Amino acid sequence: MENEMNNEFISPIENIENLEAVIEAILFTMGEAVELERLAAAAGHDEDTVRRIIRSMMDQYQAENRGIQIIELDNSFQMCTKATMYESIIKITHVPKKHVLTDVLLETLSIIAYKQPITRIAIEAIRGVQCDHAVNKLVEYNLITELGRLDAPGRPILFGTTEEFLRNFGIKSLDELPIVKPEKLEDFKLEVEEELQLELDI
Amino acid sequence: MENEMNNEFISPIENIENLEAVIEAILFTMGEAVELERLAAAAGHDEDTVRRIIRSMMDQYQAENRGIQIIELDNSFQMCTKATMYESIIKITHVPKKHVLTDVLLETLSIIAYKQPITRIAIEAIRGVQCDHAVNKLVEYNLITELGRLDAPGRPILFGTTEEFLRNFGIKSLDELPIVKPEKLEDFKLEVEEELQLELDI
Amino acid sequence: MPIQYKLESFEGPLDLLLHLIEKNKINIYDIPIVLITEQYMEYIHDLKEKDLDIMSDFLVMAATLLKIKSKMLLPADPKEDSEEAVDPRQELVERLLEYKMFKYISCELKDKQFGAAKLMFKESTIPDEISQYREPVDMKELLNDLTLQKLHVIFESVIKKQVDKIDPIRSKFGRIEREDINLSQKIMDIQNYGIQYRKFSFRKLLEAQCDKMEVIVTFLGILELIKMGRILIQQDDLFDDIIIDYLAEDIIPVEQFSIE
Numbered sequence: 045m046e047n048e049m050n051n052e053f054i055s056p057i058e059n060i061e062n063l064e065a066v067i068e069a070i071l072f073t074m075g076e077a078v079e080l081e082r083l084a085a086a087a088g089h090d091e092d093t094v095r096r097i098i099r100s101m102m103d104q105y106q107a108e109n110r111g112i113q114i115i116e117l118d119n120s121f122q123m124c125t126k127a128t129m130y131e132s133i134i135k136i137t138h139v140p141k142k143h144v145l146t147d148v149l150l151e152t153l154s155i156i157a158y159k160q161p162i163t164r165i166a167i168e169a170i171r172g173v174q175c176d177h178a179v180n181k182l183v184e185y186n187l188i189t190e191l192g193r194l195d196a197p198g199r200p201i202l203f204g205t206t207e208e209f210l211r212n213f214g215i216k217s218l219d220e221l222p223i224v225k226p227e228k229l230e231d232f233k234l235e236v237e238e239e240l241q242l243e244l245d246i
Numbered sequence: 247m248e249n250e251m252n253n254e255f256i257s258p259i260e261n262i263e264n265l266e267a268v269i270e271a272i273l274f275t276m277g278e279a280v281e282l283e284r285l286a287a288a289a290g291h292d293e294d295t296v297r298r299i300i301r302s303m304m305d306q307y308q309a310e311n312r313g314i315q316i317i318e319l320d321n322s323f324q325m326c327t328k329a330t331m332y333e334s335i336i337k338i339t340h341v342p343k344k345h346v347l348t349d350v351l352l353e354t355l356s357i358i359a360y361k362q363p364i365t366r367i368a369i370e371a372i373r374g375v376q377c378d379h380a381v382n383k384l385v386e387y388n389l390i391t392e393l394g395r396l397d398a399p400g401r402p403i404l405f406g407t408t409e410e411f412l413r414n415f416g417i418k419s420l421d422e423l424p425i426v427k428p429e430k431l432e433d434f435k436l437e438v439e440e441e442l443q444l445e446l447d448i
Numbered sequence: 449m450p451i452q453y454k455l456e457s458f459e460g461p462l463d464l465l466l467h468l469i470e471k472n473k474i475n476i477y478d479i480p481i482v483l484i485t486e487q488y489m490e491y492i493h494d495l496k497e498k499d500l501d502i503m504s505d506f507l508v509m510a511a512t513l514l515k516i517k518s519k520m521l522l523p524a525d526p527k528e529d530s531e532e533a534v535d536p537r538q539e540l541v542e543r544l545l546e547y548k549m550f551k552y553i554s555c556e557l558k559d560k561q562f563g564a565a566k567l568m569f570k571e572s573t574i575p576d577e578i579s580q581y582r583e584p585v586d587m588k589e590l591l592n593d594l595t596l597q598k599l600h601v602i603f604e605s606v607i608k609k610q611v612d613k614i615d616p617i618r619s620k621f622g623r624i625e626r627e628d629i630n631l632s633q634k635i636m637d638i639q640n641y642g643i644q645y646r647k648f649s650f651r652k653l654l655e656a657q658c659d660k661m662e663v664i665v666t667f668l669g670i671l672e673l674i675k676m677g678r679i680l681i682q683q684d685d686l687f688d689d690i691i692i693d694y695l696a697e698d699i700i701p702v703e704q705f706s707i708e
């Protein structure tokens with residue numbers, strides 16, 4: 045199998061148009077500068093031919109409707125945006141995103157607020173679903189933060205709420221969180237049992 | 247400062263050619279799928295105009311000498327290589343393995359794709375088997391996500407597919423899911439009836 | 449040997465049933481239930497891991513088949529409108545149909561994934577100086593009308609759901625154990641109360657309990673004490689208060705109660 049692959053390396057791409065496409069695809073995927081030597085090997089052509097083709101592509105990219113270009117650096121080639129596009133890229137990264145606390149985020153936040161310090165696994169045990177995404181978002185929003193590591197195998201990260209969290213809810217410490225009464229938990233159990241009983245009766 | 251920024255958003259790019267260049271540069275730089283809304287805001291044009299321009303760009307990219315293309319994912323756009331470039335790219339770079347989906351995962355995913363938003367219980371009713379594991383794996387692979395809670399006793403989690411799902415299966419939007427054609431349904435019906443050796447009015 | 453392991457590739461009772469139907473050319477008017485059950489059991493035997501959850505899924509289908517068969521055997525109810533009478537197999541056929549459809553769709557998706565896997569994407573290459581700029585999150589907008597009270601309600605509902613998820617049977621075992629202790633303690637309490645007051649109101653005793661569980665346990669305690677002959681109860685009229693007479697002169701230690 046490996047050998048077959050290697051043989052393919054040598055098979056040249058006959059069509060010039062297709063060769064251009066291959067070079068474009070490779071430079072796009074790699075992102076970084078790629079040595080002419082490697083490009084030529086992948087294309088199955090000699091370096092001179094490939095260099096000639098890339099140079100002609102570079103001319104084509106100069107068209108007004110292209111936002112990207114190929115630059116040559118020390119016998120390597122790299123695809124990048126044109127310098128004139130800089131402002132537009134700044135603009136797109138500055139388009140404000142709408143941030144919303146979804147149900148998942150709210151539930152995760154409430155669990156962390158009440159059960160902190162808590163590991164991701166423990167949150168998942170309560171919710172029954174993975175919550176990597178929710179935890180990451182809450183960290184991004186600076187509502188929760190890493191508090192340290194649990195002294196257990198794998199040393200998982202412990203999460204808790206931030207000062208920003210306290211400040212935004214106008215409380216000084218976590219002691220001011222509304223209390224979950226033990227009777228309330230007992231009520232839940234009874235409710236669930238009643239629901240189960242109902243199901244059985246039907 | 248904030249106001250100045252906002253004003254910059256509004257200044258439109260007059261020239262269509264330049265607008266194409268801007269979109270190309272943005273999609274190239276971002277790498278990820280960019281919402282039409284954000285593209286339009288950065289370009290200072292309305293969404294319809296920007297969508298029209300991107301669609302025309304998508305046609306241009308189909309030219310034989312292009313190795314990259316723009317794909318549409320649920321009103322977002324992303325730049326990627328053409329499928330035909332795959333063989334050439336794997337010659338030059340290591341391609342990360344995609345998750346291999348087992349038949350169980352694929353079956354569960356199909357049900358979620360077509361019936362979303364759907365609860366775990368509803369999936370289990372169709373498959374006749376428990377599917378906690380499959381659902382959790384699909385969440386882990388970011389192919390499905392929680393959409394909220396069903397307003398019913400126990401408030402079960404509702405699941406739906408993600409943008410990653412569309413990307414992984416080359417689907418533009420959920421409207422493009424493979425359809426079971428009415429004839430095909432008729433076939434199924436006949437098959438099942440034959441298997442059961444009876445005729446039913448379904 | 450390889451054939452046996454192939455059985456493991458069934459993804460559930462519907463999958464297996466479709467296979468068995470194809471293989472046996474089953475006529476549903478005369479379902480070979482014995483054969484199917486045997487084949488089910490064979491399948492379960494072949495499972496490497498005896499997963500109770502998986503087995504129960506398969507047993508449910510076996511039960512469904514039996515139910516269908518029994519319905520087929522029963523004479524049609526003459527009171528039922530003949531038009532309304534539903535073929536008992538209808539539901540099963542519909543389920544099989546739906547399941548078959550999704551199996552078909554999942555094959556289509558598999559093909560699509562194969563094609564889509566050949567597209568290569570590019571990592572974001574936003575220049576550092578731009579990427580370091582982070583649009584500050586507007587906390588007021590983000591938190592909107594979220595209050596601590598709401599967060600508290602959300603937490604309670606999360607915990608309630610967690611309770612929901614607890615296995616009803618096993619969770620009951622746990623509860624019985626705990627009540628065991630409560631009941632013994634309650635019987636001691638009632639005896640203490642009895643020694644002190646000799647004659648007392650059942651209603652007042654119940655009213656003194658702080659929640660439903662306590663009331664139930666107290667009631668059980670009274671029943672137990674009647675059974676033991678430690679107390680006598682008397683009610684003059686229906687719905688009147690019940691008067692409890694404590695007959696004993698001592699208190700029996702809790703260990704002597706065998707509460708089952």
